[in-house]
Amino acid sequence: MSGLILKLAPGERVLINGAVIENGDRRSRISIKTPNARILRLRDAIHPDDVGTPVSRLCYAAQLVLSGDAEPERGRRDLMKGIEQLSQVFDDRDSRIALDGATADVASGNIYQALRRLRSLLPREARLFAQLA
Numbered sequence: 349m350s351g352l353i354l355k356l357a358p359g360e361r362v363l364i365n366g367a368v369i370e371n372g373d374r375r376s377r378i379s380i381k382t383p384n385a386r387i388l389r390l391r392d393a394i395h396p397d398d399v400g401t402p403v404s405r406l407c408y409a410a411q412l413v414l415s416g417d418a419e420p421e422r423g424r425r426d427l428m429k430g431i432e433q434l435s436q437v438f439d440d441r442d443s444r445i446a447l448d449g450a451t452a453d454v455a456s457g458n459i460y461q462a463l464r465r466l467r468s469l470l471p472r473e474a475r476l477f478a479q480l481a
Contacts, residue, residue: 352380352387352460361390366416387460388414392467402437403466403473406430410463420457427454427462434469443472 354362356371356378363369365386380387388411399408409430413423428451435447446465453462 352385354378354380354387354389363388363390363393363415384457386414386416388463392463401470401473401477402430402434403469406434407463407466407470410459410466413459414463423459424454424457427459431466437476438469438472440472443469 354377356362356376358371358373358375360371361368362371363386364380368390393411394404394408396408399405406427409418409423409426412418413420413427418426431447431451431454435444438444438447446468450462450465453459453465
């Protein structure tokens with residue numbers, strides 16, 4: 349993740365290589381120069397109790413890779429498999445763009461960006477489940 353710039357709101361927390369860092373009372377900007385640093389904004393994190401749908405499970409798997417709680421190679425394989433499965437269901441243009449982008453991100457090792465793209469599918473997934481109810 350060389351060259352990543354994090355813009356943090358006051359009091360925002362971020363996990364960097366296993367350490368939770370909390371911003372002070374002003375907005376700040378942090379440049380991450382270390383390649384392959386494991387970074388997760390805690391506002392983007394999904395609590396394990398909230399994982400109950402295919403998209404949330406895939407987001408959680410990405411989160412585990414980012415936090416260092418999952419082996420990176422296996423995590424990438426699992427993410428690619430999960431994205432392939434989601435592509436069987438999400439066939440609209442916007443979802444396809446998000447899934448194709450997530451695939452490219454995982455392939456290039458940019459798990460954080462893949463997580464962001466996958467999170468964009470959560471509202472669509474909720475609408476699909478609502479239609480089934």
